Amino acid sequence: MQMSEVNAMNYEEFIAVFGNTVEHCSLCAAAVWRYRPFRDVRHLHDEICKFLDDLPLAGREGVLRSHPDLAGRLAKEGKLTQESQMEQRAAGMGDLTPKESTDLAILNFSYREKFGFPFVICARRNKKEAIMEGLKTRLNNSLEVEVEKGLEEVKKICSLRLLDLVEHEGVKNR
Numbered sequence: 001m002q003m004s005e006v007n008a009m010n011y012e013e014f015i016a017v018f019g020n021t022v023e024h025c026s027l028c029a030a031a032v033w034r035y036r037p038f039r040d041v042r043h044l045h046d047e048i049c050k051f052l053d054d055l056p057l058a059g060r061e062g063v064l065r066s067h068p069d070l071a072g073r074l075a076k077e078g079k080l081t082q083e084s085q086m087e088q089r090a091a092g093m094g095d096l097t098p099k100e101s102t103d104l105a106i107l108n109f110s111y112r113e114k115f116g117f118p119f120v121i122c123a124r125r126n127k128k129e130a131i132m133e134g135l136k137t138r139l140n141n142s143l144e145v146e147v148e149k150g151l152e153e154v155k156k157i158c159s160l161r162l163l164d165l166v167e168h169e170g171v172k173n174r
């Protein structure tokens with residue numbers, strides 16, 4: 001789709017297309033609607049990032065809580081959104097060994113127990129080994145650091161989802 005089509009959308013069409021570019025947070029797309037017309041997909045992504053950055057701590061934590069665990073219960077029950085399902089599969093979450101699956105579940109549980117939100121990483125930019133390493137490393141961080149790192153990953157996920165939707169001339173994936 002071209003940016004001209006995006007900028008011609010009414011609100012309902014805009015939300016239908018971009019409402020899940022931040023997982024389960026259609027508020028982000030609903031909020032940036034006011035900034036149209038968008039110059040290009042980078043401009044749209046920048047506005048979503050600014051909205052996320054301007055959220056109070058509770059809001060940023062809430063965005064992270066809106067993400068499904070990697071290879072977690074929702075994945076096992078086939079209840080992931082289409083985007084998450086594709087992303088998790090791309091990272092190899094669908095072909096974990098039993099030990100990897102158990103290790104990941106324990107680490108995800110520990111992370112969520114410590115921070116009160118799930119470990120979030122851009123699955124399309126990391127294979128399962130990097131995800132496991134990232135989870136072990138980031139488990140040692142402070143809450144403030146992990147809110148920051150998690151949001152950065154949310155922005156990367158959003159960027160890739162936007163690039164799936166909008167034609168772009170060599171816009172570098174953030």
Ligand SMILES: NC(=O)NC1=NC(=O)NC1=O
Nearest residue numbers: 084087119120121122123
């Ligand atoms: N907890 C997560 O990091 N979840 C996810 N990362 C992605 O890139 N897609 C997901 O569902």
